[in-house]
Amino acid sequence: MAQEDIFKKVVAHCKEYGYVFQSSEIYDGLGAVYDYGQNGVELKNNIKKYWWDSMVKLHENVVGLDSAIFMHPTIWKASGHVDAFSDPLIDNKDSKKRYRADVLIEEQLAKIEEKINKEVAKAKKRFGDSFNEQQFRETNPRVLANKEKWDALHSRFAKALNDSDLNELKQIIVDQAIVCPVSGSRNWTEVRQFNLMFATEMGATAEGASKIYLRPETAQGIFVNYLNVQKTGRMKIPFGIAQIGKAFRNEIVARQFIFRMREFEQMEMQFFVRPGTELDWFEKWKDTRMKWHKALGFGDENYRFHEHEKLAHYANAAVDVEYKFPFGFKEVEGIHSRTDFDLSQHEEYSGKKIRYFDPELNESYVPFVVETSIGVDRMFLQIISAAYCEEQLEKDKRVVLKLPVALAPIKLAVLPLVKKDGLPEKAREIINELKFDFNCQYDEKDSIGKRYRRQDAIGTPFCVTVDHQSAEDNTVTIRYRDTMEQERVSIEDLGKIIGEQVNFKKLFEEL
Ligand code: ATP
Numbered sequence: 001m002a003q004e005d006i007f008k009k010v011v012a013h014c015k016e017y018g019y020v021f022q023s024s025e026i027y028d029g030l031g032a033v034y035d036y037g038q039n040g041v042e043l044k045n046n047i048k049k050y051w052w053d054s055m056v057k058l059h060e061n062v063v064g065l066d067s068a069i070f071m072h073p074t075i076w077k078a079s080g081h082v083d084a085f086s087d088p089l090i091d092n093k094d095s096k097k098r099y100r101a102d103v104l105i106e107e108q109l110a111k112i113e114e115k116i117n118k119e120v121a122k123a124k125k126r127f128g129d130s131f132n133e134q135q136f137r138e139t140n141p142r143v144l145a146n147k148e149k150w151d152a153l154h155s156r157f158a159k160a161l162n163d164s165d166l167n168e169l170k171q172i173i174v175d176q177a178i179v180c181p182v183s184g185s186r187n188w189t190e191v192r193q194f195n196l197m198f199a200t201e202m203g204a205t206a207e208g209a210s211k212i213y214l215r216p217e218t219a220q221g222i223f224v225n226y227l228n229v230q231k232t233g234r235m236k237i238p239f240g241i242a243q244i245g246k247a248f249r250n251e252i253v254a255r256q257f258i259f260r261m262r263e264f265e266q267m268e269m270q271f272f273v274r275p276g277t278e279l280d281w282f283e284k285w286k287d288t289r290m291k292w293h294k295a296l297g298f299g300d301e302n303y304r305f306h307e308h309e310k311l312a313h314y315a316n317a318a319v320d321v322e323y324k325f326p327f328g329f330k331e332v333e334g335i336h337s338r339t340d341f342d343l344s345q346h347e348e349y350s351g352k353k354i355r356y357f358d359p360e361l362n363e364s365y366v367p368f369v370v371e372t373s374i375g376v377d378r379m380f381l382q383i384i385s386a387a388y389c390e391e392q393l394e395k396d397k398r399v400v401l402k403l404p405v406a407l408a409p410i411k412l413a414v415l416p417l418v419k420k421d422g423l424p425e426k427a428r429e430i431i432n433e434l435k436f437d438f439n440c441q442y443d444e445k446d447s448i449g450k451r452y453r454r455q456d457a458i459g460t461p462f463c464v465t466v467d468h469q470s471a472e473d474n475t476v477t478i479r480y481r482d483t484m485e486q487e488r489v490s491i492e493d494l495g496k497i498i499g500e501q502v503n504f505k506k507l508f509e510e511l
Pocket of ligand 1: 217249251258259260261262264265266331332333334373374375376377378379
């Protein structure tokens, strides 16, 4: 099945099974804003727990914070967002559709890369086991010609971004003959900068009101609390502050479902270090974060690092963790070495000293910062896309979400084989015992086969079926989602069997 079709199915599946709904749907929706349904909210909470515990519980020197969304407007001046938090936009005059100029060019680069990969895949098929991929990539004329095209376009693009040269971005789009996917035309406007921050007013009277922003990242809430946390927690450098919270960006193009939203949630950690050590910490956090992703078991080959074409104004190193979504490799997380930019700016704009006295060096300095920043919603989409499976069985087909068990919204479904003979009561008894530890669901409607399919579709890892034998010997069958194998176990043992599997500890031990 084509990757785009899979993605469409994933989106439809999210709606059908209570994972994600379009916001304000009965009013025809609101662009790029989404709500999480009964299963979505559970998965989202589990993702947040996986991140939070891996940061705060497993690192003695990382502590949490929950700062407000509204902040003093000068913060956004100091951070550079008022002047520079913008994306280059371009409109197609025929379709009236708006695009990000940089994304159009990135997609062009991806197309060239795709051509190379297709060439390699073809050759691999032809030569079988004797295929030497590296040699092929280095010598095949068609691959080399495309590689040359890619390199030339990439370096031109990187230069345009670094020079903030909007005319050059437009010229690249013209020279590459990039067409609007909707109208098919090359009738483009000039490229303009567009600030992504939402603004609103605070204050009861029109005269007294002041313009404030909805935060476009959670990081600044951490920076302005650096001193509070360092002092009250008696934190010694190096240490980190972690935060999960909403962020808002007036994205120019918001397609691809929850990949790019106008209201979303971030999980950010700012790690404060001694100046000069930041690049070592940057490498360390790159490694730690990649392990966190790979521990979910979706296949190491589906992750890669992507170096930034352009470093943000505050960074001296930056890398993205990319995952192979059905629509290609895309960023899930950013890891940035932010230097002392933010804290120094806040020193300057607030007039307050934001320093650390390092007893080992016997001197004070503005700490340097390494940041890890990941979107909850994008991680959600990554997990759902990776977990979605259509399997052909002997007689029929099943759709199953192979979610990591610790993240699954419902851990077990308890199903009485029939609605009589005391089986529902027995099933309720089991739930009453296990509900303190796990999210359980009771289901007695339809045939047992149908019920299994429903649970597969929402990714429930265990189905426990209560039958007539259960009343006699206190045993049930437990069915495993991925293998569909069933075994008979004692009701007493259920808690232990399930507990061992769904425990976050299993994931954490891989980190
Ligand atoms: P992009 O290049 O995709 O616009 P970015 O580089 O601006 O993203 P960062 O500012 O580094 O993103 O934000 C950190 C993380 O926050 C991203 O890796 C992503 O997971 C998430 N994120 C950023 N913008 C959005 C959005 N509009 N919707 C959902 N998640 C987002």
